[in-house]
Amino acid sequence: MEKLVKAEVMWPTTTLAIHLKDSKELNAGLARIIREKEQEILGKHKPTLVAGIKQGLTAYWLEFNVLNWDYPEIAEFRKIVLDGIRETFKVQGQNPDDPGMQIVGISCWANVLRYGEFLEVHHHDPSYISGHYQVQTGYGPGEAPDESEGGQTVYFRPGFLDRSHGGKAAGQTSPWDDDWRVSVTPVEGKLFFFPSYVRHEVRPYLGKHERISIAMDIFVKKQEALMYFGGPRWFVPGKVPTPARRAMPVGK
Numbered sequence: 355m356e357k358l359v360k361a362e363v364m365w366p367t368t369t370l371a372i373h374l375k376d377s378k379e380l381n382a383g384l385a386r387i388i389r390e391k392e393q394e395i396l397g398k399h400k401p402t403l404v405a406g407i408k409q410g411l412t413a414y415w416l417e418f419n420v421l422n423w424d425y426p427e428i429a430e431f432r433k434i435v436l437d438g439i440r441e442t443f444k445v446q447g448q449n450p451d452d453p454g455m456q457i458v459g460i461s462c463w464a465n466v467l468r469y470g471e472f473l474e475v476h477h478h479d480p481s482y483i484s485g486h487y488q489v490q491t492g493y494g495p496g497e498a499p500d501e502s503e504g505g506q507t508v509y510f511r512p513g514f515l516d517r518s519h520g521g522k523a524a525g526q527t528s529p530w531d532d533d534w535r536v537s538v539t540p541v542e543g544k545l546f547f548f549p550s551y552v553r554h555e556v557r558p559y560l561g562k563h564e565r566i567s568i569a570m571d572i573f574v575k576k577q578e579a580l581m582y583f584g585g586p587r588w589f590v591p592g593k594v595p596t597p598a599r600r601a602m603p604v605g606k
């Protein structure tokens with residue numbers, strides 16, 4: 355009997371990690387650009403509360419898009435991101451050239467965490483997949499990460515937090531529950547993609563430097579999201595970025 359076998363993706367938690375070798379120069383450039391932009395953006399816009407953060411660049415994530423910045427390092431990073439998204443779709447068993455998988459918008463921002471700062475447990479739904487790239491771990495340059503310096507990203511197994519509210523419906527625990535969370539120590543040059551519904555947090559960062567990462571949310575056509583993918587928050591592949599709004603002249 356002939357069989358028709360086709361991957362149908364619903365909610366598996368397939369993730370993809372890309373480690374860039376020799377990314378030192380790129381990371382130094384990205385860190386420099388992010389610090390420059392941080393000064394510029396912090397002075398100009400109103401913060402939005404996100405993952406417990408009210409201050410710093412993360413709180414301004416709706417006001418800018420890293421992928422729209424005009425620097426050679428960003429152009430290189432943009433290409434790495436777009437290639438990575440295609441690879442992620444493939445390992446999920448999807449065809450990146452399927453019209454439904456067309457990227458309709460990417461939101462992309464930077465996080466700079468300083469001593470004592472953290473990101474509370476959150477997810478990125480309704481985005482389709484999300485990603486983060488570690489520009490700088492914040493641990494001593496060239497030194498091995500020290501666990502006591504914190505800053506790990508912890509991913510929670512989908513469903514676990516909901517079930518763990520307790521009560522009879524919570525059911526029995528089992529050895530399977532050993533993997534209810536996965537703690538990952540940041541590594542510079544690592545780009546990681548995951549389904550946006552996966553909850554995660556960043557543990558308090560206690561290092562001496564700055565923990566810098568770039569995060570992104572990717573929306574695809576088949577989601578039929580009722581969103582406007584224009585303005586400063588969005589990068590749309592193949593589309594020229596929206597120029598910064600200019601003040602209308604007043605009077606004559």
Ligand SMILES: [Fe+2]
Binds near residue numbers: 476477478569
């Ligand atoms: Fe996040």
